[in-house]
Amino acid sequence: MKGSMEEILRFVERNDAFSIISHVAPDGDTIGSGTALSRILRRLGKRTENVCCDQVPDAYKFIPGAEEILLPEDARGFDAVIAVDCADKGRLGSAEGIFDRAGVTANIDHHGTNATYADNNMIEETAACAELIYRLGRALGAEIDAETANCLFAAIVTDTGSFAYSNVTKDTMTIAGELIASGADNSLINRLVYHNEPAGKVKMHAYALERLHLYSEGRIAIAMLTESEMETFGPEAYTEGIVEKLRDIDTVEIAAFLRQKGRDVKVSLRAKKYADVARVAAS
Amino acid sequence: MKGSMEEILRFVERNDAFSIISHVAPDGDTIGSGTALSRILRRLGKRTENVCCDQVPDAYKFIPGAEEILLPEDARGFDAVIAVDCADKGRLGSAEGIFDRAGVTANIDHHGTNATYADNNMIEETAACAELIYRLGRALGAEIDAETANCLFAAIVTDTGSFAYSNVTKDTMTIAGELIASGADNSLINRLVYHNEPAGKVKMHAYALERLHLYSEGRIAIAMLTESEMETFGPEAYTEGIVEKLRDIDTVEIAAFLRQKGRDVKVSLRAKKYADVARVAAS
Ligand SMILES: [Mn+2]
Numbered sequence: 287m288k289g290s291m292e293e294i295l296r297f298v299e300r301n302d303a304f305s306i307i308s309h310v311a312p313d314g315d316t317i318g319s320g321t322a323l324s325r326i327l328r329r330l331g332k333r334t335e336n337v338c339c340d341q342v343p344d345a346y347k348f349i350p351g352a353e354e355i356l357l358p359e360d361a362r363g364f365d366a367v368i369a370v371d372c373a374d375k376g377r378l379g380s381a382e383g384i385f386d387r388a389g390v391t392a393n394i395d396h397h398g399t400n401a402t403y404a405d406n407n408m409i410e411e412t413a414a415c416a417e418l419i420y421r422l423g424r425a426l427g428a429e430i431d432a433e434t435a436n437c438l439f440a441a442i443v444t445d446t447g448s449f450a451y452s453n454v455t456k457d458t459m460t461i462a463g464e465l466i467a468s469g470a471d472n473s474l475i476n477r478l479v480y481h482n483e484p485a486g487k488v489k490m491h492a493y494a495l496e497r498l499h500l501y502s503e504g505r506i507a508i509a510m511l512t513e514s515e516m517e518t519f520g521p522e523a524y525t526e527g528i529v530e531k532l533r534d535i536d537t538v539e540i541a542a543f544l545r546q547k548g549r550d551v552k553v554s555l556r557a558k559k560y561a562d563v564a565r566v567a568a569s
Numbered sequence: 570m571k572g573s574m575e576e577i578l579r580f581v582e583r584n585d586a587f588s589i590i591s592h593v594a595p596d597g598d599t600i601g602s603g604t605a606l607s608r609i610l611r612r613l614g615k616r617t618e619n620v621c622c623d624q625v626p627d628a629y630k631f632i633p634g635a636e637e638i639l640l641p642e643d644a645r646g647f648d649a650v651i652a653v654d655c656a657d658k659g660r661l662g663s664a665e666g667i668f669d670r671a672g673v674t675a676n677i678d679h680h681g682t683n684a685t686y687a688d689n690n691m692i693e694e695t696a697a698c699a700e701l702i703y704r705l706g707r708a709l710g711a712e713i714d715a716e717t718a719n720c721l722f723a724a725i726v727t728d729t730g731s732f733a734y735s736n737v738t739k740d741t742m743t744i745a746g747e748l749i750a751s752g753a754d755n756s757l758i759n760r761l762v763y764h765n766e767p768a769g770k771v772k773m774h775a776y777a778l779e780r781l782h783l784y785s786e787g788r789i790a791i792a793m794l795t796e797s798e799m800e801t802f803g804p805e806a807y808t809e810g811i812v813e814k815l816r817d818i819d820t821v822e823i824a825a826f827l828r829q830k831g832r833d834v835k836v837s838l839r840a841k842k843y844a845d846v847a848r849v850a851a852s
């Protein structure tokens with residue numbers, strides 16, 4: 287670990303009001319870690335606010351407390367500030383001013399590249415930042431209630447692809463199990479995160495996948511959408527996930543999804559282990 | 570628990586050769602539990618064979634030891650016989666004769682309805698039968714090597730939808746974590762089970778979903794395929810999963826997938842919590 291849990295424990299003890307900052311383009315881990323930390327600190331009688339420079343995406347609005355997250359211009363900016371799941375200061379986005387004006391700062395994160403940019407740091411390479419928040423909550427003696435458990439479970443599920451990524455460890459699973467015992471609804475969270483899509487997105491994916499082309503005995507899969515085809519179904523963001531579905535075809539080693547953007551064509555590439563997509567993309 | 574782990578421990582100790590039977594229409598849990606139990610018993614110096622009355626589906630052929638599973642007519646039929654993941658004797662299918670001719674029988678299962686039909690039983694309502702096999706392996710003092718861990722992890726992943734079903738407990742997660750520590754490749758197993766489909770199936774789903782119809786402000790989704798449409802893409806079995814994808818649309822409460830079968834129409838129905846599909850299906 288870079289830094290230590292002890293310095294975070296002392297930092298919490300010595301302060302009364304905390305601004306907790308989640309990163310730009312927030313994902314489930316930074317939202318769930320931030321809201322859970324807020325609930326833990328409030329249990330200890332502290333005041334908190336959650337801040338993020340971007341709106342919470344619809345997909346993560348179900349996380350308890352997500353509705354209370356403030357834009358930097360609406361935040362009070364307490365004297366003690368904590369960045370969660372932020373590998374470097376740039377990840378704070380326009381909330382960086384709140385961090386810079388703080389009397390004292392903390393940095394809780396699970397990215398190995400984190401350069402411990404705060405006064406107090408707790409950095410360990412876990413599958414999700416939420417694992418560190420859970421361990422901190424236990425060390426602080428705060429009860430992990432069902433809503434806090436849901437925040438943390440949602441964070442872990444989103445950062446691990448529902449325990450499918452190779453970053454998952456025995457500790458990840460053990461903590462997730464303890465969260466279920468504390469009342470986390472693993473079934474509902476999985477449905478909300480992975481089985482809850484707009485009809486337009488389902489149809490856009492179907493339209494693209496029905497027209498997929500296979501080359502080299504099925505080892506290469508290509509699908510494409512023109513701008514006008516996309517507009518029939520919904521926003522460009524709905525294309526998220528198409529290239530992964532191409533890669534998931536049993537024979538496929540390299541998948542490419544092409545979409546028109548004005549006079550340009552954007553290309554998304556994915557590979558199974560045998561192919562080196564970085565080299566293909568560079569050529 | 571119905572029965573006890575102790576009677577299975579004594580049964581293992583008193584016998585030298587075991588036929589382990591997986592259930593008809595085998596799933597990942599019965600295959601992974603059976604192959605893991607075989608590896609555990611061999612570690613203890615016992616002889617074993619694995620038996621199933623149906624061929625292992627392609628999707629589960631990656632499970633270590635799946636290639637050694639015998640049809641009942643090819644099995645030796647040892648004196649000691651163990652049924653795994655079989656809620657009742659009928660689940661043995663045409664392997665029931667091996668069970669009936671045994672000198673002594675055991676029944677390891679996680680279905681609450683199990684009527685303890687063997688001489689020795691270990692029945693507890695866990696998420697997967699593999700949890701019981703793991704606990705038994707530990708109690709027997711057998712090393713859980715990486716391949717055994719992969720068998721058991723595959724079994725748990727398939728019976729829990731990758732830890733997404735409401736049957737998952739703290740124990741399920743803890744055991745899965747211990748399996749990862751023992752070398753189970755959670756990432757590869759997830760890819761093989763959930764991200765590995767024939768192109769024809771992907772195209773069949775896309776064809777059906779692109780043509781889905783929504784009714785009642787998006788609360789009802791319907792898709793359909795004629796026999797000739799299905800034949801364009803692949804076998805009828807490829808329709809598996811279409812109705813769940815309809816249900817996963819955010820606005821949908823009831824999903825129906827209709828497919829032509831000669832002069833009949835087969836209907837698959839799914840609902841989110843608000844709707845009572847059983848009543849709809851009966852009317
Ligand atoms: Mn993260």
Ligand SMILES: [Mn+2]
Binds near residue numbers: 598599654679696698
């Ligand atoms: Mn089972």
